[in-house]
Amino acid sequence: MQKTPFFSGKAEVTPKNLGEAIQQAIEIEIATIPVYLFTYYSVNRVPDQDAISGALAQELTRKGMETPEANKVALRLSAEIMVYANKIGATIMSVVMEEMLHMSLSSNLKQALIGQPHLTGRSPSVYPACLPGHEPEFDINLAPFSLDQLMTFLKIESPDPLPETTPLLKAIPYKTIGQFYDMIEKCLEKYDKKLRYSTDRPQLVPGRRYYANNNIDTVYYDINHKAQYMDADDSGDLVHVVDLKSAKKAISQIVEQGEGNTGAPGLNPNGSVDCKPLNDKDYDDKDKKELSHFEKFALLYCEYNELNEKFAQYGLQDINISNYFVLNVPTNPTTAKYPKADKYPEGTIQAVSNLLNAVYTYVFIMTEGCYQADENTQYEIFMFGIHKTMIFILNSLCGDIQGLTYTENGQTFQATATFENYPFGLMSSPKSQLIELYNEAVALYPTISYLAQRFQDLPDVRLTDSPRGK
Amino acid sequence: MSKKSTKIENLGSSNGCGGGCSTPAPAPPSSGTVVPTPIELHVCMGLNACKGHDRYGTNECAGMGLCATAQKHNCHTLNNCRNQGGCGLYGDGEEQSNPGNNDCAWQGSCAVPIQAERYSTQGENTGKSVWVLARKLFEERMKKANRNFGPSPYKCGPPQAWLVESLGSYDSCGNSGNKYCSFGYNNPAEDAKELCEKSEPHLCGTANNK
Incomplete structure (x- = not known):
């Protein structure tokens, strides 16, 4: 625990x-x-x-x-x-x-x-x-x-x-x-x-x-x-x-x-x-x-x-x-431990799962951003960022990843969202890293190609200083 | 239905909206004209204020258009501009009380066009037809402007099955299943009639919504 x-x-x-x-x-x-x-x-x-x-x-x-x-x-x-x-x-x-x-x-x-x-x-x-x-x-x-x-x-x-x-x-x-x-x-x-x-x-x-x-x-x-x-x-x-x-x-x-x-x-x-x-x-x-x-x-x-x-x-x-x-989804899955997907190249589930976790984490980054923004900027982050991310990107990816299956101990499972905290780096903006993750994932799993413009449309919200427990 | 939506890109100096029914349809594009004159953008069947201003450009009268001129989209906040959003399913009570009447791009409440089966999930119109509300607001606007208008091709809005047939494909958002009929148990025609009658009794009468 x-x-x-x-x-x-x-x-x-x-x-x-x-x-x-x-x-x-x-x-x-x-x-x-x-x-x-x-x-x-x-x-x-x-x-x-x-x-x-x-x-x-x-x-x-x-x-x-x-x-x-x-x-x-x-x-x-x-x-x-x-x-x-x-x-x-x-x-x-x-x-x-x-x-x-x-x-x-x-x-x-x-x-x-x-x-x-x-x-x-x-x-x-x-x-x-x-x-x-x-x-x-x-x-x-x-x-x-x-x-x-x-x-x-x-x-x-x-x-x-x-x-x-x-x-x-x-x-x-x-x-x-x-x-x-x-x-x-x-x-x-x-x-x-x-x-x-x-x-x-x-x-x-x-x-x-x-x-x-x-x-x-x-x-x-x-x-x-x-x-x-x-x-x-x-x-x-x-x-x-x-x-x-x-x-x-x-x-x-x-x-x-x-x-x-x-x-x-x-x-x-x-x-x-x-x-x-x-x-x-x-x-x-x-x-x-x-x-x-x-x-x-x-x-x-x-x-x-x-x-x-x-x-x-x-x-x-x-x-x-x-x-x-x-x-038929696993209990307590992690991105790292997902095995190879049936009928897809090695790393496909990891690529899609990493993207999904990054999207999930970006919702929190945008929400933090709302607490630092002026009224109109906050509105735009919320409505065009958080809202659209949850409905059109996160929800879509949560369904799409389940199209990837894998076999373990003779049983077939559907991959599913793991909702892990994605460790965004500090060298570039989270949005640009999201786009890179999307490009990696779509190359392996073209099913998500319809989401390209959705990522481009996201607002660019930066990481805030977030010390633990303060 | 295989009508093409060519008239939506109508060009010309007049938008043909001098009167709801009595004026001619907009003039066809003249050669050499380069400045586009937009036609009215509205969100569904029966909501056009002008003759010739539906998706196909063939309607005889205001209020009688077959389909939306605003860009088709399938969910909340995906509208291009003011007054081009649908309504119902997502959004707060105020948004869901104003189909086709949103203030800005990306502020519409739901998909365009508005199928007859769609209902509001929040606010005073909860559980009632979105299209019937849109038509009611349209009629109020036309009366206030002293304009004539005709009946909608479907009294309670375009059924989803008709939209699929007309547009090739059609969907509105949500994960909770078919808004028309959930199970082999239900009677879709009765459901549609009940939604319509509950929403605005005087508009409706028959199970097939025609």
Whole structure:
């Protein structure tokens, strides 16, 4: 497990270590992003219903069901699989978007009280990783969708403390993310007269179209093709942090979106998932339209078991329903350890994976750049840089790399994004290095040739000085 | 459909937009003319303010054009210029309330043209048809300008299947699947009718959207 030492500070937040504490909060948020993204890209949101339905009908007939009935049951079960697979994607994407929002809210907090937030190179560098300072530690893997992976997500977002183990020594310890933010909030309240909020330093503020609660990727369709929206319009937005009131607003939004309102139940005492009906505290918005991250994942967990039970009712308990929509991707892959791709030259996966990691890292470089830029420059970096990179380059490459397969121990795997911190050099700009990486990758893997202009269109944002833990 | 989009590069001294239906179509390019006169750029079927100003240059009247004159694109912020962005699927509530009415290049909310099946995902129009909203805004603009206009070739906008047939290919963005029909379970015609009726009941009537 990767240890993430921050500083040898006290187990409390004070004005002296406030900057380090908020930086720790930022890195807690960042640590969740690659994990959720990895699992998101392990799911085929729109599997082939005809293939699923046909195979199920065949299996039901084999078990003695009359063909017309078998076709009817198979159609229904396959439609439920389609809904569930798409819902997994919508759920995880809705959470990832809010984790990026939380990273920005914490960064605003740091910018207001201390100065430049540091984001580049702060994703976990080794997996299994852990949340910085979380007690107890638990393994966080880059893993495809499964009930085990959902349990990891539930631990990350748990509103209740997890069972005790040995405490950490080198970061501010906490038992839930909400508890950690509570320590920061208490410090802000206690020392309010002493703390100074900058209103000059740039922040990512509301009203500039940087954040929207829903988009087409946070939507899934129910069995009657009615669009279901994972997030609510009133569930949150960016906050310009300028005083204690706005700081508390940013913090409460982070905590409530993750864990729900105060008193929201977590895992059962024995560590199992509570599948009882939802209550008001499980929501994070006043209209009760959006569940907390914890409850979104709990719902997926319970629905997976319900779907399994439905299959069992028809004697299909031996079928692993995940096989219908989870891709065969490795757990905790690294660029360096990927073997040679089938049907492509040596180094192809490495070239594409390096490019992808550089793109992923450049998103953080651009975000840091937003905290140093004037309003219009910030807008251009965000809308033409970050936004377009995420939708048109990163998302595309995450799909394209899965077109590369390799064989290991007789089994075929799809290569997938590793979300590693790319070590940009200082001799040239990150953008020019991105273009070089693209040229290397496209020479080996022409599938990505359509992205050439996208790289040329990126804004040129330089690396910032980013000392660890400051 | 195999009509060519030659008229989009129309040249001439007049853009032919003196009246919505009563004036002649724009003059064909005269020999020796070198200064191009742009025609109106709009984002979809039924949103043209002028006769002869659709992708094919053949429409008889304002509001009756077959297809967009703005450059086709498939997602958020890929529009070339002001008022050339589509709408729905991505962007905040304000962006998604203004199809074809964006302030600047790279500020449109979604793909052009706007297929009938597209809906808004944010703001007051959430869950309702983007094209119907675009048409409503167009009609309001025309009425305010004291202009006549005709009915759209499709009452609820161009179906995606028609766009694919007309343009050779067509797609709008997103990973959540087919906006028209998810499963073998659904009734696409009923879905399309319901979206249209929910969005603007007076515009729609039949399942086939004609």
